[in-house]
Amino acid sequence: MTYRTIRQRLLLGAGSTVIMSLLLAAAANSQASAIQYDPSQRSASDSRNASASDHPTASHVHFWEELMLEPQDAWSKLRDSFQWREQSLSAKAQARVDEWIDHYRSSPENIAEITGRASPWLAWITQQISDRNLPGELALIPFVESSFDPNARSHRGAAGLWQFMPGTGDALGLVRNGHYDGRLDVVTSTNAALDYLEMQADQWYEGDLQLSLAAYNAGAGTVNKAKQRAENQGLQGSYWDLNLPQETMQYLPKLLAIAKIIDDPERYNVSLPDIHTEPAFAKVKLEHSVTLSEASKLLRIDKSALAELNPGLLNGALNPSSSQTLLVPEDVDHDVLAELSNGANERQAIASANTPDTYRVESGDSLSVIASRYNLSAQELMRLNEIERPEALQAGQLLTLSGR
Template sequence: MTYHTMRRRLFGFASSLSLLGALLTTAPYSLDSQAATLPAERTSLGGASQNDAALTRTHSRSLATFWGALDLQPKDAWKRLRASFEWNDQWRADAGHARVQHWIDEYRSNPGNIAEITERARPWLTWIIQQVEARGLPGEIALIPFVESSFDPEARSHFGAAGLWQIMPRTAEALGLRRSNAWDGRLDVVRSTDAALDYIEMQADQWYEGDIELSLAAYNAGAGTVNQALRVAQSQGKVGEYWDLNLPSETMDYVPKLLAIAAIIAEPESYGVKLPDIEGGPAFAQVPVSRRVTLSEAARLAGVSEQRLAELNPGLRAKVAHPGQVDDLLVPMGHAQRLVAALGTSPMNDANGTTDIHVVQRGDTLSSIASRHAVAATDLARWNGLDRPDALQPGQQLTLSGS
């Protein structure tokens, strides 16, 4: 069983020699075996722009299409995740069957622990699913934080890895995740998710002809270790898929663990597991930081508890946000406009001070853009006459207001 990236990407390696070194020599995280086996003690928080004439002609059709897409979109995060699974049945007839079944049995022996960890995923799951979907990756990838950190954004391993995706310091530097006494990008869920998915895709395309399973092995053990095992397997006449390789024990278990938890989430009732209800819509909005603000002040202005705001912004180690350090604060959905108004800024202002335009970046979705600028996704689609909100293109400019 293999999965290959749906599209190949070109990467600018001239300025990425440090990243290549990190790819070959280290894994982005290293999780101790106790944390990787569901620690019970860890319990915490739950298409292109149209011209004016085209906009006029297609306005009604665009809205009808958009609302139809909303009706089809699962409002339950678990349903949405299951719909994006691509490896769910393949392993059953594959060489890895016994290895996956072993971890299914391990996980189902403590269904309450699974429930605790999935509850901890509540603020992050839908957003991560959106990012995985936008890249055309198998939905199972959204569950990597389950295996890595038990969905704890502040998890740290004794090897120095940190965050939801358990990224090592050297890899963080190569991926542009800054660290200081006041800020740790590895703990910021939005930035670390983007970096981890970039890393997985880049390794797949650079080393493994798009094979995501091999890239996941390299995510755990480092590309150098996987490449050596790959050469040995091929010298023995094997194809060189993940299941052919002789790797460190933790890496041998990594993909089976991921497939095991995906199998349980696909059919929780069959395994005696009750998953928490998680909405399919965004749990937070991204509010631009226009001036220095402490978490306590921001919490008071937004009308939420400081603890809740700290849980959504674990990268802020000193509990102070500076415009030069962080672009935005994550705020519970429904409280963003209040904080925007209190800070005297506008959700239509980006970090560079330009107004009412968002330039689409790779991985952006309509909902993620709407969340970042604290506007409704339906309004964003209407203002831009989007016939296909799921077909945004990098470089596309979206207006962020109806004026």
Template sequence: MTYRTIRQRLLLGAGSTVIMSLLLAAAANSQASATRFDPAPRLASNTHDASAPAHPEVTHVHFWEELMLEPQDAWSKLRESFHWRGQSLPAEAQARIDEWIDHYRSSPENVAEITERASPWLAWITQQISERNLPGELALIPFVESSFDPNARSHRGAAGLWQFMPGTGDALGLVRNGNYDGRLDVVTSTNAALDYLEMQADQWYEGDLQLSLAAYNAGAGTVNKAKQHAESQGLQGNYWNLSLPQETMHYLPKLLAIATIIDDPERYNVSLPDIHTEPAFAKVKLEHSVTLSEASTLLQVDKSALADLNPGLLNGALNPSSAQTLLVPEDVDHGVLAELSNGTDERQSVASADIPDTYRVESGDSLSVIASRYNLSAQELMRLNEIERPEALQAGQLLTLSGR
């Protein structure tokens, strides 16, 4: 079973083998994890009295009235998307999760602090995961990885909400230079992380996302060896039967523990911040450079608020050669947004010329740089040009930039 849509298969299929080889090499140098706090799926779903009254139509009206009265926020939307609640696990596996539940519930103020930090991002990340039909628990990976701090950096070199190592980020096409770091860009890195998890699940684990999560932390090579060893002992090669590095042994239990708490915060004496169901930011695509100071003045928004939403802009300015999307608070005046983007529509504003059909590679170019310049992904550029070895790109080579 696989969660990838047909569109995503077409997008990633052609270059997945090469990308996975790059990722395996990058993962050998790290277990890209930088955090101290983690999430987990909840087990209690919202239910109502199932006793049936005498008249079915009365039950029907009562049911819809119940739904209308039930408040909706980002947390309830997240809970609705949980896939792993109530899964049947061996006692030893459940004990590993319960150990982390006890750990988190012992300091509910820490959970509250991290979930508060998640406020700008949670609704949007949940939305992206839902659109891919992935388990909602994955939206809590940043709880485990970075305590939902987009600027988090580990001593090993991992960075961002999803804690990508430099080599892994490069292999996934995350642009990284003196002005911009795609690993810190929440929108770009979230899409890369979900692509990575889906790609590994399909490439190695027949769609098993729990094994892909282990590989996200320890590297696919480490997980594959542990899986082969477990199967040689007559065990099923699932996550719970594998002997892995200690950090990876804790990785999924942490995620499931925090999801359990999020699923029923009152039970665990945890207070969650109010987060609206809609994303807290709007995306403005630009073809011209702009500093955060200039945008702050035009939008009448604090520069610090823009900086918080755009941590990937290392020097406080957007340069279209590295990044084309500026995040702004969602309540910014639409007319001003249009002015910022040279008069185009506010949320989909793209002040750019039509993308040419072809591009001739210049000395010093890389796939990620070219892809970013024309608002493509490196994977899509590889697919369009049937490229299997991105490192073999040569000056003078003619690349197709569209499927036309």
């Protein structure tokens, strides 16, 4: 029995017990109320208190409130994290959003297809955004960027769920070589995208994430110039004041439009797939090479299921010099996972013993190259050295390689 099955049965059992208790309590209250409600059984004092006894008691109201619980799925959790639904937009700005609402709702089958592709990723992405206390609407950026296709590639060279260009991915430490492309790795690229949005918001826009979204699409230089022009004209300089490239002008309206539809799908005649609140995958740290074919045989699952969860592995194999994390379906047996990881601890200890404490940057180095050389992630290397702008790495700079 899997962890999820055990948890669901426990919750179901607990929920059934609570509901049965409530039903019994309600039945007792209903019986008492029925006796009080019978005029033939009333005393003089009962008649004087009729106005109180003829109305639902607090127990009745509480009972029905307990039963009318919100269904717990990934969509309801996402809706709970929305922060922009109450923002007040000008009539002109609202018209831009409404235009995209009409566009999306005209093809509900497209929404169903795209949200279906989101099924493996939505719960995990929503959790990452919630952990950072960011607006939940950001979880829908992949809807706009890639239609939730981790393998999506644009004609301009952008790739992955978050559509990183090669240069931007390199600057953020997303490893890219013949074995692996971090832009296609959903876990790695999601963390990089959220880091990037927060970093630009703090660096340029005093925390304004909507301006950071525009910069995510068009580049900070383009947005900063447009913002300056708007302010010179006496405008506030918010996203809605800016004159930007057409694609960027539509970027936030698209995001707000699909968030509006997700917030109330019945209103827009849209069906959403059932997605559980827990992530659909587990992360396995490996320090040894393994092919997806080998892993699928050991885990007794289809190779295609592993390939779907690990699009960053370009040649169907995990090479620890590029990536150490393999994603597997969440319900894989833990004993089998331990067998897959066998030997990883010993290899990790050897690697750790051979890793120096510091490294001096040489000409031509990048964070991703240095990180992979010493079996670190680029994000970990940035954290250890408090690096905010990976592109600012300079020859001669001394980097810390461990927390020792």
